[in-house]
Amino acid sequence: MEQSLKIFNTLSHQKEVFEPIAAPHVGLYVCGPTVYGDPHLGHARPAITFDLLFRYLSHLGYKVRYVRNITDVGHLENDGDEGEDKIAKKARLDKLEPMEVVQYYTDRYHHFMEMLNVKSPSIEPRASGHIIEQLAVIEDIVKKGYGYENNGSVYFDVERYNKEHKYGILSGRVLEDLYSTTRDLDGQSEKKNSFDFALWKKASPSHIMRWPSKYSDGYPGWHMECTAMSTKYLGDQFDIHGGGMDLMFPHHECEIAQSTIANGHGPSRYWMHNNMITINGQKMGKSLGNFITLEEFFTGSHKTLQQAYSPMTIRFFILQAHYRSTVDFSNEALQAAEKGLQRLMEGMLQLDKLKAGNTSDFNIHEFRQKCYDALNDDLNSPILIAHLFEGIKTINSIAAGKMSLTSEDLAEFSTLMHLFVEEILGLTDEKKANNNSETLDGLMQLILDIRQEAKNNKDWNTSDKIRNELGNLGIIVKDGKEGATWEIK
Amino acid sequence: MEQSLKIFNTLSHQKEVFEPIAAPHVGLYVCGPTVYGDPHLGHARPAITFDLLFRYLSHLGYKVRYVRNITDVGHLENDGDEGEDKIAKKARLDKLEPMEVVQYYTDRYHHFMEMLNVKSPSIEPRASGHIIEQLAVIEDIVKKGYGYENNGSVYFDVERYNKEHKYGILSGRVLEDLYSTTRDLDGQSEKKNSFDFALWKKASPSHIMRWPSKYSDGYPGWHMECTAMSTKYLGDQFDIHGGGMDLMFPHHECEIAQSTIANGHGPSRYWMHNNMITINGQKMGKSLGNFITLEEFFTGSHKTLQQAYSPMTIRFFILQAHYRSTVDFSNEALQAAEKGLQRLMEGMLQLDKLKAGNTSDFNIHEFRQKCYDALNDDLNSPILIAHLFEGIKTINSIAAGKMSLTSEDLAEFSTLMHLFVEEILGLTDEKKANNNSETLDGLMQLILDIRQEAKNNKDWNTSDKIRNELGNLGIIVKDGKEGATWEIK
Numbered sequence: 001m002e003q004s005l006k007i008f009n010t011l012s013h014q015k016e017v018f019e020p021i022a023a024p025h026v027g028l029y030v031c032g033p034t035v036y037g038d039p040h041l042g043h044a045r046p047a048i049t050f051d052l053l054f055r056y057l058s059h060l061g062y063k064v065r066y067v068r069n070i071t072d073v074g075h076l077e078n079d080g081d082e083g084e085d086k087i088a089k090k091a092r093l094d095k096l097e098p099m100e101v102v103q104y105y106t107d108r109y110h111h112f113m114e115m116l117n118v119k120s121p122s123i124e125p126r127a128s129g130h131i132i133e134q135l136a137v138i139e140d141i142v143k144k145g146y147g148y149e150n151n152g153s154v155y156f157d158v159e160r161y162n163k164e165h166k167y168g169i170l171s172g173r174v175l176e177d178l179y180s181t182t183r184d185l186d187g188q189s190e191k192k193n194s195f196d197f198a199l200w201k202k203a204s205p206s207h208i209m210r211w212p213s214k215y216s217d218g219y220p221g222w223h224m225e226c227t228a229m230s231t232k233y234l235g236d237q238f239d240i241h242g243g244g245m246d247l248m249f250p251h252h253e254c255e256i257a258q259s260t261i262a263n264g265h266g267p268s269r270y271w272m273h274n275n276m277i278t279i280n281g282q283k284m285g286k287s288l289g290n291f292i293t294l295e296e297f298f299t300g301s302h303k304t305l306q307q308a309y310s311p312m313t314i315r316f317f318i319l320q321a322h323y324r325s326t327v328d329f330s331n332e333a334l335q336a337a338e339k340g341l342q343r344l345m346e347g348m349l350q351l352d353k354l355k356a357g358n359t360s361d362f363n364i365h366e367f368r369q370k371c372y373d374a375l376n377d378d379l380n381s382p383i384l385i386a387h388l389f390e391g392i393k394t395i396n397s398i399a400a401g402k403m404s405l406t407s408e409d410l411a412e413f414s415t416l417m418h419l420f421v422e423e424i425l426g427l428t429d430e431k432k433a434n435n436n437s438e439t440l441d442g443l444m445q446l447i448l449d450i451r452q453e454a455k456n457n458k459d460w461n462t463s464d465k466i467r468n469e470l471g472n473l474g475i476i477v478k479d480g481k482e483g484a485t486w487e488i489k
Numbered sequence: 490m491e492q493s494l495k496i497f498n499t500l501s502h503q504k505e506v507f508e509p510i511a512a513p514h515v516g517l518y519v520c521g522p523t524v525y526g527d528p529h530l531g532h533a534r535p536a537i538t539f540d541l542l543f544r545y546l547s548h549l550g551y552k553v554r555y556v557r558n559i560t561d562v563g564h565l566e567n568d569g570d571e572g573e574d575k576i577a578k579k580a581r582l583d584k585l586e587p588m589e590v591v592q593y594y595t596d597r598y599h600h601f602m603e604m605l606n607v608k609s610p611s612i613e614p615r616a617s618g619h620i621i622e623q624l625a626v627i628e629d630i631v632k633k634g635y636g637y638e639n640n641g642s643v644y645f646d647v648e649r650y651n652k653e654h655k656y657g658i659l660s661g662r663v664l665e666d667l668y669s670t671t672r673d674l675d676g677q678s679e680k681k682n683s684f685d686f687a688l689w690k691k692a693s694p695s696h697i698m699r700w701p702s703k704y705s706d707g708y709p710g711w712h713m714e715c716t717a718m719s720t721k722y723l724g725d726q727f728d729i730h731g732g733g734m735d736l737m738f739p740h741h742e743c744e745i746a747q748s749t750i751a752n753g754h755g756p757s758r759y760w761m762h763n764n765m766i767t768i769n770g771q772k773m774g775k776s777l778g779n780f781i782t783l784e785e786f787f788t789g790s791h792k793t794l795q796q797a798y799s800p801m802t803i804r805f806f807i808l809q810a811h812y813r814s815t816v817d818f819s820n821e822a823l824q825a826a827e828k829g830l831q832r833l834m835e836g837m838l839q840l841d842k843l844k845a846g847n848t849s850d851f852n853i854h855e856f857r858q859k860c861y862d863a864l865n866d867d868l869n870s871p872i873l874i875a876h877l878f879e880g881i882k883t884i885n886s887i888a889a890g891k892m893s894l895t896s897e898d899l900a901e902f903s904t905l906m907h908l909f910v911e912e913i914l915g916l917t918d919e920k921k922a923n924n925n926s927e928t929l930d931g932l933m934q935l936i937l938d939i940r941q942e943a944k945n946n947k948d949w950n951t952s953d954k955i956r957n958e959l960g961n962l963g964i965i966v967k968d969g970k971e972g973a974t975w976e977i978k
Binding site (some may be wrong): 065097099104110122123128233440442443444445447450453466469470473475 | 554586588589591592593596599609610611612613614615617618619620621625700701722928929931932933934935936938939942951954955958959961962963964977
């Protein structure tokens, strides 16, 4: 590879040069949504972050197998081992079969991801579709002495694991601290220790989502699906595991423990975590009840929103921050993103009209490497965007005749700008699609002005021509006290 | 229900009044695609046929749970029990993991169904996600003596089944005939009789899609998924099972046999089958190599096509025939559908502009019932469309001042037309979306004419005004020898 990508590995707490296990193949696993509610801004961030990674790795020439799961069973309330399954609860409240809930929200998720120009992953496995694979891992862990059954449920023995391995390696949590913070919760009497986590849960008689197993009719623990499905589709060790920072503990920590026992090592060599979106300083999330759905953003229908924000504005807003920084939601920040995106897209339109000159006043080679360097530095999209705005300044200077580029340099410059803006950042020009109707309004205003003037001048020839032609186009003009209005039949 | 729907039940070979098992709930299961190739016209027909049924039943007030599966494992070449799995073969040829093939073509299928305005089913289960459920049915059938194992594979004993039950009840095939027509095929030595069908197949060492079972590491037979998944999501007897006529034998016949042994009766009370789309009199299908993909239709990129046909033209083309008739593909037929749809949509636009009169010359009540009667008669969409064209004639007569409707009748008429055209037939006005750019062309032509005339008349005031305003709108006009051209910046 010509470019050398460094990524911040949560495991080592430092930036490392990315070296795939079996280049040019790259295995990437990202934790996808639990499909029991409408996708919100908190879902957009990991999707866009790892879409950028997927796009950049593919551009660099890697053959990426990108697996992003759909959690449709086993994710209990409060992310714990007690309480109701999130999807079963939603199904009960809506009087639907759980899989109807899953289908509805999976479709919605896909719809909104498409609007955000997030590419589909290579494989999108569902937890409920991989029960056999999960049971195989559970049995293996039990056989090796790190899982124990109690009353039909199976739990992972964290204390035993921690004797030989380090539980908390990713998040930096220390087991000693967990004794004191989690000891006194209720309803965990089946566990040896409160921090043990479920591998398999026995289903209560009323629980719909259940499968037979040697332990009980039940369902898998939330953490197990990622271990089973990443192993199935990417092998027992793959390159990159990604997800939101809120999943680091306990979810990813549990995945590492499960994989370490089942496969002899953690699932992936690199762990990447995107930071949270906050609203008034608090994480935005469904369980916290302070989330704004993507549909509300796109339509402006939430009380907190001063206006609608388009999908590309949301995408740009997220990419303007480095994925490991928090992003605080505010109308001001989104309005600034909207303006910035508009400036970028206007520059891109301008770019396509530039004429080449005889000399070059801009170092394309340097520009090119600066853009790559930004992404190579742990996907630093805000720095890349800053460079692209330099590019836009150059475009405007060339258009104003203050700078010039040779035709060769102009071609290279144009290729680079389109590559980084469209192909890698995945930004598209929404104005192009909406433009027509604005232009239509403007042209009609012009025509009605000319018609009015012709009438004033008793130029019946022109005013008749206009009336007839508009009629042919199916446009009806109505003259009123406030002037003429028009509509298309 | 106010309306009484009759549907042609393939089981009884006659039209029957539709009576759900537990009204207002209706369970509907339709065989979906095997996702190993791009969706083609042959996929559009069952999707649109059962979309019409789904829409109409929902309109009538039924709460429909519509299950349409994704076949992602077990469907072997030539629809038989030998040969390679269709998806595994495609994966081998493309050097992909089978689930990457599944994901890609499932996404494509969803994309094109959305373009055709086909609603998502309530649940879209995947065969590979229901191995446990399938194995449970297989074990049950073996235990009851109708399945036998040989060399790790399990087959259904059709001869034994036929002693007490009637194999061929749906298709009218008689077992005696099958002896002679299927006896001499090769490679079926594991079976007692060549017409026995696989419930479970032992995987060859190189076969990727495999799951453990008491019989072997293998995968389910193609027919088993529908039995297991329809039972899981709709119960052991549900209302309507649909699919293409080409699935009647052996697929649906095998489903009935499996259900009869496992559940004591066939899966559904009503069976509905859409007829085929033919091209030069032959069924259009991927296995026959004579198919035209939906993308090719929408872009006009297949050598057989004289032009592109829009999604709504395809939908209208299919709905113009009754679902139990064959439809023969031809450019002429599609062009006629395109014209018909245009006339219908122009009428609908006209409808919204009609003014009410003092009297009514049109019997709305009768019109309403005729429309319902058409659908109640086994979803007779061509008759419904004929009535809707009568409606369009009425609209044109009212617009021309030759007929009138009171405001009450006009409101009812408008509601009915929108209901049947848009909500039930699912036809949308594509012109509305495309209109803008055509109108834009027309307006610009008008403006450039006026500008030329102003120049001829030395009316610099007007020609300057036009140049400035177009500039403000970002429209660049270039004067050339052939006249002026324009483009939007």
